[in-house]
Amino acid sequence: MKIGIVCPYAWDVPGGVQFHIRDLADHLIRLGHEVSVLAPADDETPLPPYVVSAGRAVPVPYNGSVARLNFGFLSAARVRRWLQHGAFDVIHIHEPASPSLGLLSCWAAQGPIVATFHTSNPRSRAMIAAYPILQPALEKISARIAVSEYARRTLVEHLGGDAVVIPNGVDVDFFATAEPKAEWQGRTIGFIGRIDEPRKGLPVLMKALPTILSEVPDARLLVAGRGDEAEAVADLPADLRSRVEFLGMVSDEDKARLLRSVDLYVAPNTGGESFGIILVEAMSAGAPVLASDLDAFAQVLDQGEAGELFTNEDADALAAAAVQLLGDPARLTELRDRGARHVRRFDWATVGADILAVYETVTTGAMSVATDERIGPRGRRRLAKD
Template identity: 25%
Template sequence: MHVMVVHNRYASAQPSGENKVVDQEVELLRAAGHRVDRFERRSDDIGALSLPRKAALPLLVPWNPAVRTELAARLRAERPDVVHVHNVFPLLSPAVLAGCADAGVPVVATLHNYGQVCPPGTLQRDGRPCSACVGGSALPAVRHGCYRGSRLATVPLALSLSVNRRRWWTGVERFLCISAAQREVLVRSGMPAERLAVKHNFVPEPGVRREGPGEHVLYLGRLAEAKGVRLLMTAWDALTAAGGVGVPLVIAGSGPLEPEVTAWAAGRPDVRVVGLYDTARSREAVARSVAVVAPSTWMEAFGLVVVEAMAAGVPAVAAGHGAFTELVEDGVTGLLHRPGDAESLADRLRLVASDPDRNDELGRAARLRYERGFSPAVGLERLLEAYRSASAGRTGGGRVPPAVTDGRAGRGGASAAGRDGGSR
């Protein structure tokens, strides 16, 4: 197939699971012999804009007419079979949908977060779950300044959500939800259920797997409140006071809480803050882990780090809500803790580190789950299935059922990204 990928890349200074997913899908398609072109903008380029252009940027978040014209011209010249849209904030805008319509090319869109129903995309406010804008007006987000704690910064996102809602719903042939839990929220919000499919992200073979019991507990990701970093620090303090778990905590990543985390870890032999790892070092760190911890306080739409742990044969300790409940089978492929509960998190970490034989069983089961549900072969099959269904929908050739998934999320029809894949 010939695919045009549309994506606004997040800033390179912070981890972005979404950028990683986009790049991996492009590589997967090309390796299988498909032609993939890119239509991209980079948030890194904002810093080089003139002051007048920076001042005008919020006005273009809801609609950027120049992008519509440019994309339509590219599509008419190159004639791809399908356009795959990922992130359009802040430099592309939903005008990309009009560009696709102008050129008559069907659209598939991956929803990496909850941006279709929540301006910041997190379904969280003040560290707690929030659904005030789901299925209704985005005014609550403006009132509370949900994006970056600023009412002014939230206005363009809220306006874009409000004025472009129907354009998204009618201009996209197939939405790809990255979990059944995410799909359930979006269906309840009023999005067209027949256009919402579940397609979990895949993870490439890491090239390295765990050998032996592991050397550390690993947190790998953005150092932000919504990711549960403060909750993890509280839980680790409790474990340390009770004698520890026998291995150190390694924290790899960057983000707004980095100074606080670094100060907390200073002088402690049981904690190492190592900064932002590249892909190779991340894979090595995962493979040397007793467990990978994902204590997010917001309901993650997916949870890439959990599947990366599975690929390396390492169990995860994750919050028992959102997508984690369909990725981790509690007590079989990993452990789930009560969301937002530091005592429960400490108990799960203690349990996963205390029994090496049981830990090894969890790791082997996690690897098997990866092979069956999240491998490149599975990812390619589901991606092409979505593209074909989008083309069939545009030509009237039929449609596939709404859940394109691995079976365990068969409940995806009716049950349970700042955005960084998403966190902004």
């Protein structure tokens, strides 16, 4: 099968959507399918052979964060050229409602189109206001996927229609077989995420850290991710700052090794999450998980059966839960075992088969994807103006 996948966000900026698309493409290629991914990328960004650059992205506030998106006349032309050259059996557009390549692809394509919705935002005024613009494009979608029940709910409430829920996938064995790193072991707490993005929750963890370290004096925090390290520890007592080690950006291999090494992985995210891929990765690596009780996180952790939950944005609750877990080896072992069993439902062997089943449903008896010539000059003027 010839499959075109559209990534809305810059390929060189790590994020859950980009990782999901990368891993899906790798999985499909291993199965023998022909895959091309269209994504925003700077000229100097090294790209896998299956990724086609749609040009430089620009930072835009989106869904409580800053996303690097790609839009406008030149981008639209590149989308149409990619579609014409690809002769795809199906295209799989991620975040088709975002002001980026996904929406441009919906406008430009006709034929079997699958769309995956990742966003969970129950109060998106922008999405409601944009509905008249989005509707003609979204009506062309043949099948819809949501990565969680909460992403599905956002879709239903804001854009209408429905979707099948298929979670993000993880190569469970990649994390489960990673080799722990000796210097990252020994009463360590792990955090992975963008340091300077408040919704990832590092400030909440930093606020809880003095209490944790006073009760567990030999504990330390390992932080992996990009951002201002000095600012991250600015509110931490000076004598405790040495107990935080910043690892910077880490490779996929080192991320797996980090998750295999820590005694406890903490996900203090404060909102804007529709799934929680890092939780699945942590469970795959055998790391006990302590996470804020966001609806999406609670769903991934089987309502607290596969990981501990604490009250969102409550640093005292986080500290109390972390201290209790670090002092209870039996509970940590129980969480490791439960997480390892629970996480198998997110393995690509299962998730990939479900996505392929959707592809097969929309391509049976259908023509291949083509460009929609109905856009015409008026549509081109609209894109040029945008």
